[in-house]
Amino acid sequence: MSKSEFEPRIVALLCNWCTYTGADLAGTARMKYPPNVRTLRVMCSGRVDPAFVIFALQNGADGVMIGGCHIGDCHYAKGNYSSRRRAVILKDTLESLGIDPRRFRLEWISASEGDKFAEVIKKFTKELKELGPNPLNKGAQDA
Amino acid sequence: MLNKIRDYCRDLLESKKVEGILAVYTENGNYFPYFFTKKEELNNLCIDKKYLLLNSVKPLRENLVFLLQSKMPGKRIGILARGCDERALFELSKRGQVNLDNIETIGYSCNEEQAKICTCPTPYPTVNLKFGEKVEGVSEHKRWKEFSQLDIEGKRKFWEKEFSKCIKCFGCRNACPICFCKECLMEDRKFVKGGELPVEIPSFHFVQRYHHAAQCISCGECEIACPMDIPLRLISFVLLNRVKKLYDYTPGMNPKQECPIYTIKEERNEEALDELL
Numbered sequence: 001m002s003k004s005e006f007e008p009r010i011v012a013l014l015c016n017w018c019t020y021t022g023a024d025l026a027g028t029a030r031m032k033y034p035p036n037v038r039t040l041r042v043m044c045s046g047r048v049d050p051a052f053v054i055f056a057l058q059n060g061a062d063g064v065m066i067g068g069c070h071i072g073d074c075h076y077a078k079g080n081y082s083s084r085r086r087a088v089i090l091k092d093t094l095e096s097l098g099i100d101p102r103r104f105r106l107e108w109i110s111a112s113e114g115d116k117f118a119e120v121i122k123k124f125t126k127e128l129k130e131l132g133p134n135p136l137n138k139g140a141q142d143a
Numbered sequence: 144m145l146n147k148i149r150d151y152c153r154d155l156l157e158s159k160k161v162e163g164i165l166a167v168y169t170e171n172g173n174y175f176p177y178f179f180t181k182k183e184e185l186n187n188l189c190i191d192k193k194y195l196l197l198n199s200v201k202p203l204r205e206n207l208v209f210l211l212q213s214k215m216p217g218k219r220i221g222i223l224a225r226g227c228d229e230r231a232l233f234e235l236s237k238r239g240q241v242n243l244d245n246i247e248t249i250g251y252s253c254n255e256e257q258a259k260i261c262t263c264p265t266p267y268p269t270v271n272l273k274f275g276e277k278v279e280g281v282s283e284h285k286r287w288k289e290f291s292q293l294d295i296e297g298k299r300k301f302w303e304k305e306f307s308k309c310i311k312c313f314g315c316r317n318a319c320p321i322c323f324c325k326e327c328l329m330e331d332r333k334f335v336k337g338g339e340l341p342v343e344i345p346s347f348h349f350v351q352r353y354h355h356a357a358q359c360i361s362c363g364e365c366e367i368a369c370p371m372d373i374p375l376r377l378i379s380f381v382l383l384n385r386v387k388k389l390y391d392y393t394p395g396m397n398p399k400q401e402c403p404i405y406t407i408k409e410e411r412n413e414e415a416l417d418e419l420l
């Protein structure tokens with residue numbers, strides 16, 4: 001498969017209170033963004049165990065994004081602080097394991113930022129196209 | 144050093160300052176952890192065999208010190224501690240696995256040879272060193288030169304080769320003093336297949352390395368235990384360095400400093416993190 005045809009698969013783990021609602025807004029407002037993303041709702045970005053990211057990358061995702069409330073807005077006060085601390089270490093771990101850390105993103109998107117959600121997905125999709133298929137997938141592409 | 148330590152322990156027992164002393168016992172070439180309560184037994188106390196006293200007793204997944212503490216609440220317990228014993232003690236106490244009150248550590252240093260075997264950067268207790276001199280530790284992994292030269296794809300291939308040697312014996316986890324979870328993600332059947340090889344690459348090994356990013360006490364037990372000689376700690380060194388740079392935190396050095404990954408108390412350095420994302 002040539003790189004130009006490659007359509008990356010993105011798994012987005014989104015916080016119920018902000019980013020998931022933001023993604024919803026992007027949908028209801030009919031904003032255009034690439035269809036490459038599969039969203040999963042979690043109660044807080046702090047709930048996401050970094051192991052989920054690895055499991056997703058190992059099982060078919062080309063990129064994984066965690067979306068949470070802006071710093072200071074987490075509905076559980078400090079969930080996104082922990083999420084950020086972990087994300088930094090996670091990037092290092094991915095790199096040490098030979099997985100390009102750009103395949104993982106942490107984004108702060110509020111419930112009213114449907115446009116930011118669309119923007120981020122556009123950008124991420126473009127970046128992943130440049131990176132090419134995730135080598136952990138062993139050539140398994142979407143059926 | 145051995146005689147001095149034995150004398151010191153004898154005094155501790157005689158003066159009833161401690162109920163007993165946890166240390167290594169040797170007999171006929173065998174060695175095992177033992178709770179010394181009688182001074183006659185001290186002739187069998189040994190210091191030249193490493194046995195991490197704070198390791199959790201599988202399958203209970205509770206450590207010996209905790210078990211002793213629950214058996215004799217309020218009593219003072221002595222521990223003859225190497226650097227790694229002390230570090231494990233501190234890290235475990237931060238996670239409620241032992242209680243530092245009523246513990247008397249008798250610290251002694253290791254020699255350079257032992258530090259090499261363990262790839263140990265701090266072969267001595269940093270807080271309570273009572274016997275021996277501090278010797279230089281080993282702060283670079285023996286395969287670091289080879290590994291650090293690889294590009295990202297090279298690293299992936301490196302681990303694909305290394306991890307596929309893994310026989311899923313769980314030695315790396317069982318030997319680790321910081322691994323005490325009763326429900327281990329490495330055995331979660333949603334993520335890891337039971338009794339099948341090859342292991343899930345790289346998630347199987349990722350779990351332990353990542354969980355220990357800010358708690359690995361660099362005792363080397365995981366690699367020593369690994370029958371397939373997988374250089375697991377190459378990853379730990381990277382993570383520990385990052386945690387040190389960001390939060391000035393080295394696991395096991397200070398019993399009062401809280402683990403920065405799990406406690407969000409001081410907001411220091413927070414904004415700087417965004418730049419690393």
Ligand code: SF4
Pocket residue numbers: 193225226227228252253257258259261263264265266267361362363
């Ligand atoms: S890990 Fe360090 S302190 Fe522990 S036995 Fe080895 S050299 Fe000594």
Ligand code: SF4
Pocket residue numbers: 315318319320321322355358359360361362363364365366376379
């Ligand atoms: S060196 Fe290995 S066994 Fe020791 S604390 Fe770190 S991960 Fe655990």
Ligand code: SF4
Pocket residue numbers: 308309310311312313314315316365368369370371372373
């Ligand atoms: S000790 Fe080595 S072979 Fe055993 S499970 Fe751990 S990495 Fe695999």
Ligand code: FES
Pocket residue numbers: 015016017018043044045046067068069073074075076077079080
């Ligand atoms: S509730 Fe949204 S990040 Fe915690």
